[in-house]
Amino acid sequence: MTARPYVLLSVAASLDGCIDDTRATRLLLSNDADFDRVDEVRAGVDAILVGANTVRADNPRLLIRSETRRRQRVARGLPPHPLKVTLTGSGEVDPAARFFTTGDTDKIVYTTNAALPRVRQRLGSVATVVATGERLALPDMLADLAKRGVERLMVEGGSVVNTLFLGAGLVDELHVVFAPFFVAQPQAPRLVNPTIPFAYGPDRPLRLVEVRQLSEVVLLRYVTA
Numbered sequence: 001m002t003a004r005p006y007v008l009l010s011v012a013a014s015l016d017g018c019i020d021d022t023r024a025t026r027l028l029l030s031n032d033a034d035f036d037r038v039d040e041v042r043a044g045v046d047a048i049l050v051g052a053n054t055v056r057a058d059n060p061r062l063l064i065r066s067e068t069r070r071r072q073r074v075a076r077g078l079p080p081h082p083l084k085v086t087l088t089g090s091g092e093v094d095p096a097a098r099f100f101t102t103g104d105t106d107k108i109v110y111t112t113n114a115a116l117p118r119v120r121q122r123l124g125s126v127a128t129v130v131a132t133g134e135r136l137a138l139p140d141m142l143a144d145l146a147k148r149g150v151e152r153l154m155v156e157g158g159s160v161v162n163t164l165f166l167g168a169g170l171v172d173e174l175h176v177v178f179a180p181f182f183v184a185q186p187q188a189p190r191l192v193n194p195t196i197p198f199a200y201g202p203d204r205p206l207r208l209v210e211v212r213q214l215s216e217v218v219l220l221r222y223v224t225a
Helices: 032-043 052-058 068-076 116-123 136-145 158-167
Strands: 006-013 047-051 081-088 107-111 128-131 150-156 173-178 207-214 217-222
Touching: 006 032, 006 158, 032 207, 032 217, 047 052, 047 158, 052 158, 081 128, 107 116, 107 136, 107 150, 116 128, 150 158
Parallel strands: 006 150, 006 173, 047 081, 047 150, 081 107, 107 128
Antiparallel strands: 173 217, 207 217
């Protein structure tokens, strides 16, 4: 067991780098072929992480869709679905969200010392709540996940979570799927937000290891070492 899990960050974006638009409805950036690819990747990890903003905005289930893949996980001695992980600084989490109510798997919420009592009171027994200190400390969170047996972590974040992981240099593999259109809205959420410093800049480029066409979208797979 290493000091932290292997981190795979997965995201879909428009050609101008937006991961959503400004409308109330969710922008579809992928297709059925890519949804199945993501399901396959999910089936190969120990835990899936999203930010609390994603839990609130998208209400994801984060479950393995394929029954065959669920059976294969069980045959390997694993739960049918990966562990679910989220992180919140505000403590604004809803125990009725599908993140908490769906799937026969454990849920973990990481938060700050200040928000810990509020999050525990809101969630009760539906999730394990862990504080990482005065702020959300990703290295401490990853170390805690490693102690819980998580060797491969899939991050499916929005702009904030993507920026936290990529900006800190805590990503080992990056999957970016590009949709064949532009959003062209200045206020639309981006793949990452501006931040200084940023780990993977021009002096530390990612290494492209795969390009795959999935009908009208394309997958670029990078590694960081």
